[in-house]
Amino acid sequence: MSDDLINIKVNQKEIQVDKNLTVMQACEIAGEEIPRFxxxxxxxxxxxxxxxxxxxxKAPKLVSSCTMPLMEGxxxxxxxEKVNAGRKGVMEFLLINHPLxxxxxxxxxxxxxxxxxxxxxxxxxxxxxxxxxxDNKNMGPLVNTIxxxxxxxxxxxxxxxxxxxxxxxxxxxRGENAEITTYLEQSITSELSGNVIDLCPVGALTSKPYxxxxxxxxxxxxDSIDIFDSVGSNIRVDSRAEEILRVTPRTNEYINEEWISDxxxxxxxxxxxxxxxxxxxxxxxxxxxxxxxxxxxxxxxxLKTLKPLALIGEHVDLxxxxxxxxxxxxxxxxxxxxxxxxxxxxxxLDSYRFNTPLNDIENSDLIILVGTNPKIETPIINHKIxxxxxxxxxxxxxxxxxSLNYKTEYLGESxxxxxxxxxxxxxxxxxxxxxxxxxxxxxxxxxxxxxxxxFSYAYKYKVITKxxxxxxxxxxxxxxxxxxxxxxxTSNLCEPFSNLKKDNFELVLSFGSEHIxxxxxxxxxxxxxxxxxxxxxxxSDIVLPTPLYTEKNGTFVNIEGRPQEAKKCHNxxxxxxxxWSILKKLSDELSxxxxxxxxxxxxxxxxxxxxxLSDYHEIIAVxxxxxxxxxxxxxxxxxxxxxxxxxxxxxxxxxxxxxxxCVDEIISTPSLLEKSA
Amino acid sequence: xxxxxxxxSNNFSRSGEKFxxxxxxxxxxxxxISKYPKGREQSAVMPLLYLAQEQNxxxxxxxxxxxxxxxxxxxxxxxxxxxxxxxxxxxxxVGENLVQICRTSPCWLRGSNKIxxxxxxxxxxxxxxxxxDNKFTVVxxxxxxxxxxxxxxxxxxxxxxxxxxxSTKKIIxxxxxxxxxxxxxxxxxxxxENAQ
Numbered sequence: 001m002s003d004d005l006i007n008i009k010v011n012q013k014e015i016q017v018d019k020n021l022t023v024m025q026a027c028e029i030a031g032e033e034i035p036r037f038x039x040x041x042x043x044x045x046x047x048x049x050x051x052x053x054x055x056x057x058k059a060p061k062l063v064s065s066c067t068m069p070l071m072e073g074x075x076x077x078x079x080x081e082k083v084n085a086g087r088k089g090v091m092e093f094l095l096i097n098h099p100l101x102x103x104x105x106x107x108x109x110x111x112x113x114x115x116x117x118x119x120x121x122x123x124x125x126x127x128x129x130x131x132x133x134x135d136n137k138n139m140g141p142l143v144n145t146i147x148x149x150x151x152x153x154x155x156x157x158x159x160x161x162x163x164x165x166x167x168x169x170x171x172x173x174r175g176e177n178a179e180i181t182t183y184l185e186q187s188i189t190s191e192l193s194g195n196v197i198d199l200c201p202v203g204a205l206t207s208k209p210y211x212x213x214x215x216x217x218x219x220x221x222x223d224s225i226d227i228f229d230s231v232g233s234n235i236r237v238d239s240r241a242e243e244i245l246r247v248t249p250r251t252n253e254y255i256n257e258e259w260i261s262d263x264x265x266x267x268x269x270x271x272x273x274x275x276x277x278x279x280x281x282x283x284x285x286x287x288x289x290x291x292x293x294x295x296x297x298x299x300x301x302x303l304k305t306l307k308p309l310a311l312i313g314e315h316v317d318l319x320x321x322x323x324x325x326x327x328x329x330x331x332x333x334x335x336x337x338x339x340x341x342x343x344x345x346x347x348x349l350d351s352y353r354f355n356t357p358l359n360d361i362e363n364s365d366l367i368i369l370v371g372t373n374p375k376i377e378t379p380i381i382n383h384k385i386x387x388x389x390x391x392x393x394x395x396x397x398x399x400x401x402x403s404l405n406y407k408t409e410y411l412g413e414s415x416x417x418x419x420x421x422x423x424x425x426x427x428x429x430x431x432x433x434x435x436x437x438x439x440x441x442x443x444x445x446x447x448x449x450x451x452x453x454x455f456s457y458a459y460k461y462k463v464i465t466k467x468x469x470x471x472x473x474x475x476x477x478x479x480x481x482x483x484x485x486x487x488x489x490t491s492n493l494c495e496p497f498s499n500l501k502k503d504n505f506e507l508v509l510s511f512g513s514e515h516i517x518x519x520x521x522x523x524x525x526x527x528x529x530x531x532x533x534x535x536x537x538x539x540s541d542i543v544l545p546t547p548l549y550t551e552k553n554g555t556f557v558n559i560e561g562r563p564q565e566a567k568k569c570h571n572x573x574x575x576x577x578x579x580w581s582i583l584k585k586l587s588d589e590l591s592x593x594x595x596x597x598x599x600x601x602x603x604x605x606x607x608x609x610x611x612x613l614s615d616y617h618e619i620i621a622v623x624x625x626x627x628x629x630x631x632x633x634x635x636x637x638x639x640x641x642x643x644x645x646x647x648x649x650x651x652x653x654x655x656x657x658x659x660x661x662c663v664d665e666i667i668s669t670p671s672l673l674e675k676s677a
Numbered sequence: 678x679x680x681x682x683x684x685x686s687n688n689f690s691r692s693g694e695k696f697x698x699x700x701x702x703x704x705x706x707x708x709x710i711s712k713y714p715k716g717r718e719q720s721a722v723m724p725l726l727y728l729a730q731e732q733n734x735x736x737x738x739x740x741x742x743x744x745x746x747x748x749x750x751x752x753x754x755x756x757x758x759x760x761x762x763x764x765x766x767x768x769x770x771v772g773e774n775l776v777q778i779c780r781t782s783p784c785w786l787r788g789s790n791k792i793x794x795x796x797x798x799x800x801x802x803x804x805x806x807x808x809x810d811n812k813f814t815v816v817x818x819x820x821x822x823x824x825x826x827x828x829x830x831x832x833x834x835x836x837x838x839x840x841x842x843x844s845t846k847k848i849i850x851x852x853x854x855x856x857x858x859x860x861x862x863x864x865x866x867x868x869x870e871n872a873q
Contacts, residue, residue, distance in 0.1 A: 167752035172687040172761040179687050183754040184739070 009075040023076055024052055024065035032078045035087060035116045037094075037201045038153035039066040042258060043162055049094070049153050051116065053086040054078050062086040084120075091120040097132045097176075098202070099148050106144075107203030109216040113151065134179055139169075140187025141661035142194050142266055143205050150204035152178050156196040163259065164190035165386045165405035180204070187666045190405075191379035191646055194265040198248060198258070209266055209658045210246045214238075222569035223250060225556060226264040227315050227478035227549050228650060231358070231380045232558025233260045237268075237550055239569045244268045244550060254359050254617075255558065261379040262662070263646065263653055270656030271548055274533045277574020280543040287543060292575065295542050296582070300589050302525050306507035307331060312338035312488055313512030313530070314477040314650060316579075317554025317566065318613065319599065321483045322606040323580035324511060330592045334490040335505070338483035340515035341642065342496035343475060344445040345484060348625040351451065353481050354381075354559040355469040356434055357619060362387035364470065366430035368423065369408065370415065371399040371639045372438020376646035377476040378559070381436075388434075396423055399440050399639035415441055415450065415634040418457060427461040434470040435463050442473060444637035446496060452629040459628060469624050474559060476643050482557035485620075486610060510536055511579060512546070514651065529579055532651040546579050547572035548652075553599065555606075555613065561620040563613045681805040682816055683771050684764035689739050689757065692770075696740035698748070702728050706748065719751045722759050726766050735775060735833070736767040764818070771814035772807045774852055776800070777831040781820040784827035788841070792828050793817065795842045799849040812853065825869040826862060839864040 006019045010030035017026045022045070024034050037049035047067035054065045057075035062083065065076075077083060095117065102108045134147040152171065157180065160169040166189055168182050182188055188196075197207050219238035226233035233256035238246045247268055249260040279295035280287040308331055310324050321338070328336050339345070345352045356364070361384035374382035382404065389395055389406040397408040398417045411417040427433055435458060445451060458464045458471035483489075490500050508524045510516035516526055517535040528540035537543045551572040557563045572578075580602050587594035596602035607614035643649045645667065647659040698706065705728060706721070713720045722745060729741040737760050746753040760766045767775070778793050797803060800813040807814040823829045826838035830845070837848055837860065844863035851858045861868070 161752075168754055170754035170758045172758060173685070174762045177685060177687060181687075183752075183757060184689075 006070060006072045008070060008073065011076070011078055017070065019070055019072075021070055022066055023054060023056070023063070023068040023070060023074070026070055027054065027065060027076060027078055034065055034078065035120065036066060037112060037116075037151060038155060040155055040158075040199065043155060043158040043199075046154050046158065049151065050090045051087060051094070051120075053083060053090065055080050055083050087120045088122070091117060092122060092126070094151050095121060095125065096127045097148075098151060099131065101149070105146075105149065105203040106206040106211060107149075107200075111203060112201035132176055137179070137181045138185040138187070139182050139205070140193065141658065141665045142208055142262060143188065143196060144208040144211055145205055147179060147204055149202050150180055151202055152180070153201055154180070155199040155201070156180060156205060159196055159199050160188065160190065160193075162390075163195070163383060163386075164188075164192045165383070166190040169196075189666055191261050191263070191375065192259050192383065194262045195249070195259045207246060207266075209269060214240055214245050219245060220569065222550075222567050224550065224566045224569070225558075225564045226256075226260060227556060227566060228263045228267065228653065229261065229378045229380075229476050230474070230478055230480065230559035231255060231378050232478065232556060232562065232564050233264065233380055234564070235260055235264060237569045239550075242570045242573070244271060244569065254357065255562070256380050259380065259383065261646075263649070263659070266658045266662075267647075267653045267656040269658055270532075270652045270654070271550065272573065273655035273657070275573050276531055276533050276537060276543055276545040277576065278545060279575070280537075282541045287538070287540075290542075292577070295544060296585060296589075299527060299542055299544075300586060302507055302527075303586065303590060306525060307505050308335065308507040308509055309502075309505035309524075310336045311340055311508060311510045311513035311515055312336065312479060312483050313510065313514070314479050315549060315652075316479045316483065316511050317549065317552075317556055318482045318486060318563075319554055319602050319606060320511065320579040321479070321488050322486055322609075323583050323594075323596075323602060324509075325486060325488055326594060327583040327587060327592065330587075330590075336488045337490045337497055337500070338480060338488045339490075339497050340513055341439065342443045342498055343439065343480070344442050344448075344451055344496065345489070346448075346451055346455075346625065346627050348627070349481075349485060349561060349620065349622045350469055350471075350625045351455075351627070352473050352475070352484050353561045354436075354472040354474055356472055356560075358384055358560055361385060361434065362391060364388050364432050364434040365391075365393045366396075366426055366433040367393055368396045368398065368418070368433070368435045370418070370435060370437045371440030371442070371641070372436050372474050373400075373402045373404075373440075373641055373643070374436070374438075374474070375402070375404050376649075377438070377641075377643045378474065379646075381474070381559075394426060396420075396426070399438070400641065402641075413639060414636050416636065418454075418634065419632075424461075427463075432468075432470070433461065433463050434472065436472045436474050439475045439642040440639035441637060442475065443642065444640060445635065446637070447635045449629055449633060450635045452627050453632045453634055455625060456628040456630070456632050460632070464624055466624075476649070478556050478558075481559060481561060482555070482563070482613075485557060485561075485613065486606070510540070512536075512651075516540060529582070530651075531573075531576065532655060534651045534654065536651075544582060545572075545574055545576035546582075547576045551576070552578050555603070555616075557613065557620075561622075562618065563616050563620070565616060682764065683736065683767040683769050683775075683805070683814065684816070686768045687761045689737070689742065689760070689768050692733070692738035692740055694740065696729070696733060696738065696744045698728075698744065699732055702732055710749075719749050719755070722749060722751070722756055723763075725749065726756070726760055730766060734770065735773075736770050770807075772811050774813050774832050776813055776815045777818045777821065778815070779819070779821045779823070779827065779829050779831075780817045781824075783820075783824040784829060787827040789828040791842050792830065792840050792845050795845045796830070796849065799846055813849075823869075835860045838862045839866065 005016045034052045036052045038046045052065045053062040055077040136145045157169045161167045222237045234250035234252040236250045279290045281290040395408040401410045411420045463470045512530045514536040517539045526540040527542045528537045531548045549566045612620045647662040648654045653659045709724045742756045746756045802808040829838040839862045
């Protein structure tokens with residue numbers, strides 16, 4: 001028997017468990033369900049709801065199992081009459097001040113209190129006095145509050161402090177006067193604030209946009225992934241008929257744990273705004289409604305004579321990317337590009353992905369952020385860095401002096417600050433250093449030597465060793481890593497896209513890339529495949545409607561190189577057609593070689609060519625790159641951050657009313673503090 | 678009703694004036710913080726709230742909270758939580774003399790009702806109210822821990838014990854006229870020695 005294991009009994013069943021667990025965790029291992037409200041395994045233990053009472057032999061009173069450490073030989077009883085009576089008593093107290101408004105409560109049907117009251121509640125109240133009423137609090141445009149329903153579990157307070165890293169929520173007063181509020185009722189300023197809605201065990205904190213929209217049992221659940229940043233958080237999309245009504249997280253301990261960013265949670269109203277629902281053709285400088293037959297005929301004729309270039313946007317799935325690659329191969333090589341932001345890469349996968357597995361970030365003791373603002377680019381990664389920070393990791397920052405929700409030491413604005421003395425000293429002391437190179441610099445690097453120098457630097461200071469590779473490259477786009485794996489780039493050698501001779505091309509096919517609006521393509525015939533009408537579509541000669549990620553199946557590779565699937569939850573809006581089927585049709589008419597007849601065929605062809613992609617949910621394994629240079633030299637470039645506004649970073653979010661409210665109330669409104677200053 | 682008690686409300690307000698520590702208080706703060714282990718300076722929040730209240734005319738404004746949060750390098754909401762939890766931190770302006778009348782059973786049995794009536798009449802203000810001349814704020818509180826000397830009241834930092842209607846009126850009159858009062862028992866006994 002190992003030292004860490006002890007023998008205990010749960011309901012007379014003997015088990016061996018880790019001695020560092022609590023009584024509640026041991027009961028769960030033994031298969032006993034313990035009711036709880038305040039306990040949450042991602043948060044610190046509060047022990048204030050008292051619902052998890054259990055009996056421990058020889059203990060005079062019932063104990064709250066979430067706070068009780070285990071002891072050798074402990075005998076726990078979870079199903080006795082005494083336990084039941086204790087929990088019923090707690091439930092009766094909880095219900096004293098809880099309103100009986102389940103029929104008008106958004107939590108109805110998925111409410112912890114409702115469920116547990118079915119087991120432990122009385123059918124009538126013995127309380128004759130007035131129930132207390134609490135004023136609702138403002139928590140911003142996302143979280144709706146009905147504070148009379150609050151049972152003071154303080155999960156939201158602990159979440160804001162420990163996970164989101166914004167200590168803005170608190171419990172004021174005490175006893176009957178206790179109230180949960182934000183400081184002076186200001187909006188929560190976290191990018192993860194929506195998660196308090198899932199955490200709230202009752203209907204006190206609910207989703208403002210989803211208010212009174214649906215009951216949980218009416219919704220169709222589709223498991224999908226977040227494509228609004230590169231992390232690939234696992235989400236669950238709830239839809240009714242042809243409309244998405246809400247987005248909530250799915251637990252994935254390797255990626256997003258139980259959290260998702262506010263952008264993917266709330267921007268779904270943007271899915272249906274400004275949609276391109278039918279083909280358009282430009283006539284007399286104006287886009288006018290057309291149909292598939294006509295628009296494809298025009299496009300076919302152009303494709304016969306003009307030399308095309310394909311641009312791949314940030315929301316393009318792998319199957320589409322593969323179909324584009326296949327189609328474009330009929331026109332020669334180097335004519336598909338996903339790096340429209342001049343993202344510098346080397347040939348190998350580890351030069352453009354996040355090499356540290358995301359759930360390992362927290363084990364680092366030194367983190368260097370180089371030209372990245374994880375707080376608004378990838379809030380989930382920011383949370384992981386915050387975890388490392390709480391484990392006493394030191395965080396350095398190079399680039400702009402950005403404000404994050406943890407303390408960083410600012411070293412300067414150019415890459416050469418990597419040679420800062422303090423930093424070198426800290427690197428030499430560190431046992432598990434980690435570097436994150438962000439797009440702000442990656443998009444500016446012109447010289448391949450700089451990238452190689454970064455690798456040499458990482459080898460020199462043991463950021464990369466035989467066992468691990470902690471040199472990470474972070475970009476905020478969901479499509480990027482996957483598209484680079486299947487080689488959708490015009491050059492594999494760090495050549496910036498802006499250096500490409502655009503004169504060689506006469507026709508630009510943009511797959512959701514707004515880069516098509518760039519003036520360097522003014523002389524080209526422009527075709528935009530996309531779902532939202534923005535700058536890209538406005539300036540194009542032909543606009544073809546394609547489905548959103550929720551309207552088709554597709555594979556995405558997240559930033560750490562983990563293929564995952566986004567699944568279709570309803571049919572495309574209007575007459576939108578999947579990109580691959582449009583290309584298939586064009587190929588047939590141009591008598592190109594394009595075999596797949598169905599999406600499944602396309603996918604299996606993709607997996608045949610790139611077998612590493614078929615292993616869903618597993619990180620693609622690669623050898624550590626050896627592209628290094630003997631002398632470390634960094635070029636001087638200025639950081640240019642790709643995301644400046646978290647709530648409006650892509651065409652979909654830009655069209656979301658909820659996101660617009662967030663900009664209004666969270667970013668644009670100066671806090672009360674600033675007003676008074 | 679308890680919502681009107683200046684110490685029991687969760688609503689804080691601004692005074693509209695900048696709050697910065699006086700020189701004396703800055704010295705005391707240094708002394709107070711040094712009593713706590715390194716990294717645990719935030720534990721000094723309660724003594725600092727007292728200091729702030731003393732300096733800020735006997736109440737805690739949002740400006741006080743923000744200054745304390747800055748001094749101790751802790752989130753403002755955490756200071757607010759502490760200030761709202763304890764009844765001795767007043768969350769709104771009170772008169773020059775905060776009169777707290779004990780109404781818990783021992784004092785009540787000895788006639789605290791009469792004391793309350795007298796005080797309200799003499800100061801011309803209701804319970805939880807401030808008099809027009811801003812001289813008095815009267816509140817009823819639970820046990821202040823001087824049960825053997827009941828009925829009793831606390832005015833700012835001083836206890837007045839063994840009261841009857843007459844001695845209470847005298848105390849209030851003295852305050853009005855700016856005359857000194859005898860602190861403690863009004864019957865002349867030392868602390869809580871046996872009554873004669």
